[in-house]
Amino acid sequence: MAAWDASKWQFPTGYTINDFIADTAGWEFWPVVVDGEMAGAIMVRGCDIHVCVQPQHFKRWATPSMYRRVLNHKRVHGRLRTVVAEQHQAGRDFVERFGFRVYGNRGLTLLYELR
Numbered sequence: 642m643a644a645w646d647a648s649k650w651q652f653p654t655g656y657t658i659n660d661f662i663a664d665t666a667g668w669e670f671w672p673v674v675v676d677g678e679m680a681g682a683i684m685v686r687g688c689d690i691h692v693c694v695q696p697q698h699f700k701r702w703a704t705p706s707m708y709r710r711v712l713n714h715k716r717v718h719g720r721l722r723t724v725v726a727e728q729h730q731a732g733r734d735f736v737e738r739f740g741f742r743v744y745g746n747r748g749l750t751l752l753y754e755l756r
Contacts, residue, residue, distance in 0.1 A: 644670055644693040647681030651726060671710065673702050683711070688718040692735070699731045711739075721755040 645661050652661070671683040673694055680702050681694035690711065694702050715721045723741060725732040727749040741753035 643672060643679045644682035644684055644691075647673075647695045648693040650696075651729070671707075673698075673707070675702050683707070685714055688715075688720050688722050690714065690721050690723050692723075692732075696731070699735075703735070708739075715755060719756075723753050724750050725753060727751055 644665070645658050649656075649658075649661070665684060668684045668686045671685065672679065673681045673683060673692075675698045678698075680698035681692070684691045684693060711721070721741070723736060724747075725736055727733075727746070733751065736753050736755075739755065741755045743751050744754045745752040
């Protein structure tokens with residue numbers, strides 16, 4: 642639910658929580674908590690990773706322990722991949738600061754990878 646609440650603003654009109662649940666079946670969710678409040682979740686499945694954090698918590702949620710957890714996941718899978726909407730500047734800034742690099746695009750969605 643935290644991942645949906647944090648990311649539903651990005652989906653097209655008509656995309657529902659039921660669509661989200663169906664599309665994320667098989668994904669693991671790591672809760673993101675800021676100052677005792679549920680701020681969102683990190684979704685992982687194999688080398689794919691997506692961060693779903695409520696906008697008011699941008700630049701506040703990425704703790705050293707969360708970075709370690711993400712980098713450990715990368716070590717296990719050899720690389721990480723994610724996607725960011727081209728117009729989502731905060732998302733692009735974050736993944737690029739983390740070290741992800743663009744390797745392609747699908748329309749207005751940028752494909753990123755961390756090796």
